[in-house]
Amino acid sequence: MSKDPEGKRNRLGIMGGTFDPIHYGHLVAAEMARCEFDLSTVLFIPSGTPPHKNSQDVSAADLRYEMVALAIKDNPAFDLSALEVERKGLSYTVETLRILRRTWPEHELYFITGTDALLEIFSWREAEEILTMIQFIGAARPGFDASDFLLKVEQEHPETQEKIHYLEVPALAISSTDIRLRVRHGQPIRYLLPEPVRIFIQQHGLYVTE
Numbered sequence: 001m002s003k004d005p006e007g008k009r010n011r012l013g014i015m016g017g018t019f020d021p022i023h024y025g026h027l028v029a030a031e032m033a034r035c036e037f038d039l040s041t042v043l044f045i046p047s048g049t050p051p052h053k054n055s056q057d058v059s060a061a062d063l064r065y066e067m068v069a070l071a072i073k074d075n076p077a078f079d080l081s082a083l084e085v086e087r088k089g090l091s092y093t094v095e096t097l098r099i100l101r102r103t104w105p106e107h108e109l110y111f112i113t114g115t116d117a118l119l120e121i122f123s124w125r126e127a128e129e130i131l132t133m134i135q136f137i138g139a140a141r142p143g144f145d146a147s148d149f150l151l152k153v154e155q156e157h158p159e160t161q162e163k164i165h166y167l168e169v170p171a172l173a174i175s176s177t178d179i180r181l182r183v184r185h186g187q188p189i190r191y192l193l194p195e196p197v198r199i200f201i202q203q204h205g206l207y208v209t210e
């Protein structure tokens, strides 16, 4: 069903990322956005070959996909999409969004990012086109203050202002980069990510070497 009993359009959250590995920063941002914006589902979409990262530096897509599956399985409002993982070549968000737009024609689409990614959205391929299709939710991330960005949007892109939302969340200074470094240096990662993901990393010997 695409409309709720009051006739409002259902809302789909989209959480894109490399997820190498997925951690509690991603999960908290998705869950707070789900609740605050009344999203019926948050769809996690692990990237295939990320356009902005050197592909040799990124773990195989099937491993990253598997880790997301383990991390979200206890939340009935979270779902997983293989859309980008299965697509050959580079995955640009605009292409993914066109597919999602066709798949959920009746839903309002909300793309969830951290503030680091929010600051970059105007440099995305076909950014203006993207802003006609979806709304953005930028969840607070330590070290990335969005206030200058939001001011700039207000002054320079007023037409998009109502499509870009800032979301205060209990900010977590967790990053996949830090988790990978910790594993390499033999430091603990427990409590930074769901336990099944930590065990998966251990079992597959991920991130031990550069």
Ligand code: ATP
Binding pocket: 016, 017, 018, 019, 020, 024, 025, 026, 029, 112, 113, 114, 115, 116, 117, 118, 139, 140, 141, 142, 172, 173, 174, 175, 176, 177, 178
């Ligand atoms: P890396 O260090 O490899 O870049 P990452 O931790 O930034 O990894 P990504 O997969 O790059 O994770 O991020 C996917 C999305 O999740 C991005 O929109 C990013 O801003 C957001 N995100 C990641 N970590 C956090 C966090 N701790 N708090 C809020 N948002 C986050």
Ligand code: MG
Binding pocket: none
């Ligand atoms: Mg990142």
